[in-house]
Amino acid sequence: MGKSKVYIASAGLTKVGDHWSKSILDLSVEAARGAIKGAPKVKPEHIFVGNMFSAVGSSQEHLGAMVASALGLAGTPAFKVESACSSGGSAVNLATSLIRSGAIESALVVGVEKMRDLEPEETSKALAMAESADYTQFVGATFAALNGLLARYYMEHLGVSRDELSSIPVLDHKNAVTAEHAQFRKAISPEVVSRSSMVADPLRLFDCAPVGDGAAAVLLTGERRAAGSKRRMAEVLASRVATAEFSVYERKDMLEFGATKSAFGKAMSDAGLSPKKVSLAEVHDAFSVVGALSLEAMGFSKRGMGARDAKEGKYDQGSSMPINTFGGLKARGHPVGATGVYQVVEAFMQLTGQAGLNQVEGVEYAVTQNVGGVDTTSAIQVLGRAS
Amino acid sequence: MAIEYWRNRDRYYRLIGSRCQNCGDEFFPPVYRCRGCGSEKIVDKEMPKSGKIVTYTRLHEPLPGFEAQAPFYLAVVELKNGARVLSQVVDSPDESVKTGARVKATVRRMKVDGESGQIIYGYKFVVDR
Numbered sequence: 001m002g003k004s005k006v007y008i009a010s011a012g013l014t015k016v017g018d019h020w021s022k023s024i025l026d027l028s029v030e031a032a033r034g035a036i037k038g039a040p041k042v043k044p045e046h047i048f049v050g051n052m053f054s055a056v057g058s059s060q061e062h063l064g065a066m067v068a069s070a071l072g073l074a075g076t077p078a079f080k081v082e083s084a085c086s087s088g089g090s091a092v093n094l095a096t097s098l099i100r101s102g103a104i105e106s107a108l109v110v111g112v113e114k115m116r117d118l119e120p121e122e123t124s125k126a127l128a129m130a131e132s133a134d135y136t137q138f139v140g141a142t143f144a145a146l147n148g149l150l151a152r153y154y155m156e157h158l159g160v161s162r163d164e165l166s167s168i169p170v171l172d173h174k175n176a177v178t179a180e181h182a183q184f185r186k187a188i189s190p191e192v193v194s195r196s197s198m199v200a201d202p203l204r205l206f207d208c209a210p211v212g213d214g215a216a217a218v219l220l221t222g223e224r225r226a227a228g229s230k231r232r233m234a235e236v237l238a239s240r241v242a243t244a245e246f247s248v249y250e251r252k253d254m255l256e257f258g259a260t261k262s263a264f265g266k267a268m269s270d271a272g273l274s275p276k277k278v279s280l281a282e283v284h285d286a287f288s289v290v291g292a293l294s295l296e297a298m299g300f301s302k303r304g305m306g307a308r309d310a311k312e313g314k315y316d317q318g319s320s321m322p323i324n325t326f327g328g329l330k331a332r333g334h335p336v337g338a339t340g341v342y343q344v345v346e347a348f349m350q351l352t353g354q355a356g357l358n359q360v361e362g363v364e365y366a367v368t369q370n371v372g373g374v375d376t377t378s379a380i381q382v383l384g385r386a387s
Numbered sequence: 388m389a390i391e392y393w394r395n396r397d398r399y400y401r402l403i404g405s406r407c408q409n410c411g412d413e414f415f416p417p418v419y420r421c422r423g424c425g426s427e428k429i430v431d432k433e434m435p436k437s438g439k440i441v442t443y444t445r446l447h448e449p450l451p452g453f454e455a456q457a458p459f460y461l462a463v464v465e466l467k468n469g470a471r472v473l474s475q476v477v478d479s480p481d482e483s484v485k486t487g488a489r490v491k492a493t494v495r496r497m498k499v500d501g502e503s504g505q506i507i508y509g510y511k512f513v514v515d516r
Contacts, residue, residue: 120448121448121450121451121454122451124448124449124450124451125450125451128450132416133391134391134395134398134416135416135473136473137450138392138399138497138509139461139473139474139475139497139509139511140446140449140450140452140453140456140459140461140475140497140498141446141449141450141461141473142446142448142449142450144446144448145444145446145449145461146473148444148445148446148461149442149443149444149461149462149463149473150442151444152442152443152444152486153441153442153463156442156486197447198445198447199446199447199448200444200445200446200447200448200461201444201445201446201447202444203444245422247416247473249441249463249471249472249473250414250416250422250471254442254463
């Protein structure tokens with residue numbers, strides 16, 4: 001472990017959904033200002049912008065300097081961080097690591113994605129860029145197709161049923177009803193999932209996270225600047241990123257999410273925590289099957305039991321370890337490069353008692369898991385109450 | 388973007404993958420380093436053209452350029468040498484496309500690329516009946 005403790009001083013976010021009147025910069029600034037207003041004394045020494053496809057989605061690169069300039073922070077070192085859908089979690093990891101090392105004392109992390117300006121097939125093409133151009137895109141496979149292959153393999157090998165898989169999107173939608181920033185605030189039944197249109201057999205529309213615009217931000221600070229105002233802060237106890245064999249079909253065991261398993265194990269060790277101590281998890285369920293395999297990779301569920309446990313209520317609000325407390329990727333939404341930062345903001349809200357109607361009582365430790373590709377990159381953060 | 392396909396012509400037309408000279412493991416797509424033993428003694432190797440379906444999906448909303456073919460099957464095919472290929476499965480009755488089905492490689496039209504309308508060819512598999 002490094003020199004300094006790392007704290008989340010404040011957070012900001014936009015609602016996830018259709019922001020036809022707002023640009024990628026408008027969204028970034030809105031979320032960043034929310035964070036900056038929450039801790040005006042913390043001046044960010046670095047800025048990291050997590051984003052996947054601003055070049056394709058908005059004909060815009062160079063987001064770091066652009067966001068810095070718009071915030072009146074020209075002069076600040078600023079970078080875009082990209083690791084597909086885990087861009088946001090990776091950005092938090094880089095900022096956290098620099099602060100922990102003592103190299104800097106504070107950082108602003110923004111996660112942003114502008115997806116809705118694109119036609120649906122253009123969005124598919126942009127998302128597929130997370131996978132190999134030469135051997136995955138070349139055969140016409142979308143990102144959903146890879147997850148469809150995986151879902152069939154999971155169901156056939158481990159005897160998981162359609163209804164069990166559906167319980168993950170059902171859980172997400174239930175939790176989003178009272179979440180003000182969520183994209184879809186409507187409860188659904190398992191039948192809504194199993195009767196929705198087929199995307200990549202056996203995955204249906206309601207197995208898949210939606211397309212939406214959004215931005216989230218956190219202001220991070222080291223020990224020195226946190227002094228005296230920790231009451232409304234959360235501590236980043238550990239942050240780890242790991243990668244796996246690039247394409248899921250190249251892996252010996254397609255059902256093991258090795259990046260998540262590795263990053264989570266190291267993060268728990270860094271934090272000195274047993275997984276049993278985790279009281280809340282924000283899980284990257286971009287597809288229902290990905291949520292199930294993620295829960296298994298972190299050891300919360302046994303192999304083949306992720307979706308079944310969700311169906312039995314193991315992860316509901318009121319259980320000993322609720323997940324996706326504002327709706328997860330399916331219902332809060334999944335503005336890809338922003339998602340990892342949304343998860344951290346949500347964990348921060350829970351730990352500091354700012355979660356409103358979605359407040360989980362007695363949260364001591366929260367984990368966020370943010371995945372790029374089919375668990376090709378995984379970013380894990382472990383948060384606790386500031387002390 | 389036609390040039391990227393030209394570069395891969397042997398890989399796409401003849402399924403040229405990789406063989407590890409140290410442990411003999413074979414891979415497609417090609418690798419730079421053996422996934423089994425870690426050796427960097429890797430040479431090009433033509434892959435066997437038959438294998439079986441490990442898992443599959445029927446894709447209803449494909450990438451741009453593939454719309455006319457949708458819905459179509461995509462499968463993870465395990466070749467006779469153990470290499471795993473992601474490929475379309477075509478010209479096969481629906482009921483024959485299933486886990487464990489034996490398949491063989493063919494060369495097919497993948498898509499028409501760019502304003503000049505260049506036809507891109509590559510590998511697809513058919514169920515071997």
